[in-house]
Amino acid sequence: MTVPTSMELLDGHLAGLASALLPYRSVAGRLARWGHDLARLLAGGGRLLVAGNGGSAAEAQHLAAELVGKLRDDRAPLSAIALCAETSSLTALGNDYGFDEVFARQVRAHGRSGDILLLLSTSGRSANLVRAARAGRELGLRCWALTGPTPNPLADACTDVLAVPSPDNQVVQELHLVSAHVLCAYVDAHLPVLLGPAGRYGAGQPSPNPLGAPAAEPGPAAPGATPPVRPSGVADELVLRVPGGIDLGTSEEEP
Numbered sequence: 001m002t003v004p005t006s007m008e009l010l011d012g013h014l015a016g017l018a019s020a021l022l023p024y025r026s027v028a029g030r031l032a033r034w035g036h037d038l039a040r041l042l043a044g045g046g047r048l049l050v051a052g053n054g055g056s057a058a059e060a061q062h063l064a065a066e067l068v069g070k071l072r073d074d075r076a077p078l079s080a081i082a083l084c085a086e087t088s089s090l091t092a093l094g095n096d097y098g099f100d101e102v103f104a105r106q107v108r109a110h111g112r113s114g115d116i117l118l119l120l121s122t123s124g125r126s127a128n129l130v131r132a133a134r135a136g137r138e139l140g141l142r143c144w145a146l147t148g149p150t151p152n153p154l155a156d157a158c159t160d161v162l163a164v165p166s167p168d169n170q171v172v173q174e175l176h177l178v179s180a181h182v183l184c185a186y187v188d189a190h191l192p193v194l195l196g197p198a199g200r201y202g203a204g205q206p207s208p209n210p211l212g213a214p215a216a217e218p219g220p221a222a223p224g225a226t227p228p229v230r231p232s233g234v235a236d237e238l239v240l241r242v243p244g245g246i247d248l249g250t251s252e253e254e255p
């Protein structure tokens with residue numbers, strides 16, 4: 001068996017990606033609509049729930065991070081939860097209810113009518129995502145899917161789907177990431193219109209509590225106010241001990 005050269009591997013991958021790019025332009029209108037709808041939801045205090053498995057889980061977390069944080073310019077934080085990110089919940093739910101229920105139960109816990117549930121899957125056949133979509137629709141969430149070629153069970157279970165027309169899972173994942181970035185860009189474009197100045201910090205308007213800002217100094221005590229009194233017998237240095245005399249650590253008590 002001949003090992004392909006580095007250029008052959010790269011060129012082959014880029015050729016597969018290039019062949020999917022032009023057909024994928026057909027989703028531009030849907031992405032724009034999703035961005036508008038998501039911006040309106042988040043600006044009104046709604047929430048995005050997002051989930052996936054494996055590489056799609058990483059992309060779900062990436063999308064949530066762009067919304068809670070920022071894509072480019074600073075702006076108000078937006079509510080987005082990656083259901084695949086909380087390992088304690090995932091393992092507890094998988095252990096107690098089975099892996100097919102790990103997302104559906106979280107949707108029932110966090111989802112509210114009118115929220116958006118976005119599910120990412122290259123195959124569209126992940127049972128835990130299909131169940132999450134069904135749970136979301138039962139609760140009145142709008143359920144969107146990012147998948148590979150349709151038809152597939154996840155696309156059928158959701159109210160709207162954006163499908164990448166490629167048989168290569170790697171290409172599908174790469175264009176899902178492009179979709180996530182473009183979706184966030186549309187959200188950012190709509191927020192200043194929906195929220196006014198609060199929708200975007202910048203242009204001379206500082207973000208509230210920017211990183212590195214010094215903590216505010218406490219103001220003077222009100223006239224006649226009684227200063228805090230330390231309970232009798234409490235030392236400045238607190239030493240935590242367990243039976244056997246083992247020190248767990250020390251800390252300075254706040255005055």
